[in-house]
Amino acid sequence: MHIGNYLSLVQQSEQQLSRAFSQVADHHGDEPDIYQVCQTLSDWSRQHTTELQPLVDRYRSDKSDEPERLSQTLFDKPRTGGLALLRDLHDLYLLATEVELCWVVLLQAARGLRDQELESRCETFDKTTKRQLTWLMTRIKQAAPQTLIVAD
């Protein structure tokens, strides 16, 4: 079984997403809404990481040797400024999509295994990730015209 691989993948992705939200909060502190919401969303991902631990432990033995794989490096160095904000939100969206996709994959497996705990966790976490994506999309749509057309 490869469920363990995916659980550690999603855990790493959530860690990365949490850090990325937190970085964006720090580096765009002049945008109060970005600052506040990104901190909140960072907390959500951090909470997922913690709550996921029992499942990661349970499926640890089911982990195959992992290829040097899908590790995300999108979020490298923090950027500041108008265009940078848009690009950071853009990258956050991609990171969050990675997490969202993991939930879908794991949910399928959970159903196949009839593992109710895994299924319910995936469903709950997926809802939170979708809320992160919804906010990111809203904010990206807001920032895009002004950034691409008028901003210096």
Place this chain on the structure above:
Amino acid sequence: MMEQTRDSIADIWGDRTPHYGDWPVRVDQRVTTEPDHWVQSACVLCSNGCGLEIGVKDGCIVGVRGLDRDPVNHGRLGPKGLHGWEANHSPDRLTKPLIRRDGKLEEASWEEAMNLIVERSRDIIQKHTSLAMGFYTSGQLFLEEYYTLAVLGKAGLSTPHMDGNTRLCTATAAAALKQSFGTDGQPGSYIDLDTTETILHVGHNIASQHTVLWMRILDRLAGPNPPKLIVIDPRRTFTAEKAHIHLMPRVGTNVPVMNGLLNLVIESGQIDQSFIDAHTVGFDELKKTVANWTPERVEELTGVPASQLRAAAQLLATTSTLVSSALQGVYQSMQATAAAVQVNNLHLIRGLIGRPGCGIYQMNGQPTAQNTRETGADGDMPAFRNSGNPEHMNQLARIWNVDVRNIPHWSPPTHAMQIWRYAEQGSIKFLWINATNPAVSMPDLARVRQILQKEGLFVIVQDAFMTETARYADVVLPAAIWGEKTGCMTNVDRTVHLTQKAIEPPGEAKADLDIFVDYARRMDFRDKDGAPLIKWTTAEEAFAAWRECTRGRPCDYTGMTYEKLRRGGIQWPCNEEHPDGTSHLYTDGVFHTGADDCEAYGYDMTTGGAITPEEYKANDPKGRAIIWAADYEPPHEQPDQDYPLWLTTGRLVYHFHTRTKTGRSAALAKAAPDSFVQISDQDAQAYNIADGDLIEVESRRGRVLEPARIGDIEPGLVFIPFHFGYWDDPKRSRAANELTLTEWDPVSKQPHFKYAAVRIRKATEVDKDALVLDQAGQRVNAGSTTPKTTE
């Protein structure tokens, strides 16, 4: 000769006329001499919208009297209404346009001023597109003026950057109504107060803010069948003094208190399950969320004793009718929309909506805030249309005869805080401010002053006086005000009043409508057929155009005319079906939440993320009200070692907004001449401060010096009224918003004025001059090659 029926300064609410069911008439009047004639109007000094008549003699206003037949006030007027009109004849009215030349504002002709504005508009649009154009309007113009502004901004310039200072004041009211019921608009009516069994005020010091509405409640309390009154407010206000139950929560904890109440009501089993099943969605989520808010947990977090919460919940669970109101204590605080929505939820789960005695007033602070929202001058789409609904946008394009792509609707409109941020960053290069005073009313004033002085930002201020903001303008346009122009205004309970021109404006001052029409003509805005986009010149013609725009929408005005409005206020919707207007919405339990009908698809309460049309349609509530649950989130700035106290701000009974008008009435200015800082006895002792001592209050953003007023407030909390700026006293730092935060509610985008961490100390030094010169806008703009000064 001076004739007044009562001394409203000494006795704010006047004698009681006890009542139940039918509020007796009492005509309040104050004139300085016998008028030649009376002109029908309504008061514009709070959102109550009291009908009144303006007394005129020899072309001057000489007084006012309440309109006896008016459904809103039955003849009564408050101190602001009885005295505020004196501002019209203030000697320091602006009477000529001003243009900044070599750093100084100098008199100019209208031709020069408008040509300059048009030239700059064209230049900026050509170089940067109309996304570089921003408008920041008011809650004090008339409907016809806002609608004209909305059309010229949306279909003429095609800019999404248009908002009003209603964002600071009642954006949350609109957001909460949209989230719960699908569109803006109050479900109830003021007449509900005349019969209701129970009244709940949440963060609403109604006795100071809506004096005439409070008279109506006082008269019920003095009557044969008085209602029970519950007040939720951290201060012991005039309102709280009359309450049967006064809950004093810590700042920023409205959601836990409301959740605690909802939990107890649900636990009591007194909910209207059949109404919930037939007419709402989302109840199970609410039940699950509030179940965690036991009275003990609420007490621990909010400081409200569990026994008091239980007593309040007991009343709310058993009352057969309920009127609730919410205002800035909710709207300008943490989780603003979430808390306001819990008030709606209380009515929904008990089925107390859509019938007499059951009103929800998601209150407004400003008299015409409702019109800014209806017409789309605050960024919303006219007549509660949904920018995410292509059919709604096509309707607007048809009404205006323009290409739908010219109407910016690709994302939610830019809210005020974001408009100012774009100006700060330099992507908005043109900012037209009318009838408002952001240099005193916005949060974090040091930042606002910097933006106003920014090089590359062309600022137009259209106002009646040289306000703190106008000092920074590149062009100042002298505007006519109430009494000097005709137009309609809609109050909180959807009553539309016609307020008529009684006198000529001073000098060359012009009605805002005339200024907007002139701008549209000079900019040569045209429709698809080459005809002028703005097809009207008078207020009555603008009203007719607006009426057509509202046809079939929830705020249907098609049954109204100026002629009909001269007979008295009318509540929308007013159309063929309801020719006399409508006192209650949702009488059939059907709400405007259908996917084709709703004004917005809703927002995530925590993040503000917009629900997509597809998501909304997949769960179409189809006319059922939406119950939104919300859990507690702590305020973003909390007291700590460095800044150990909470600051909150609010209003005084004698003043309105930044005192632009009320500060110019002798009696009102004398009744409340200065700002102050209110602290508790305990804090006064701890800091060794006596009543009247000058205190320095400092936050991370700025500092002010205020005389102390001690008592009637919780320890740890500091209160400063927000009205005071610098125009009449540039010698002391005293604008409360020097201290407040640039943060806003994720859904309504309303700034958080009601909390900030501050420290205080007894002021001992007199090293304040440099600071004050800067704050009062009198210092030369250091470092700029073209300094902006006014002297």
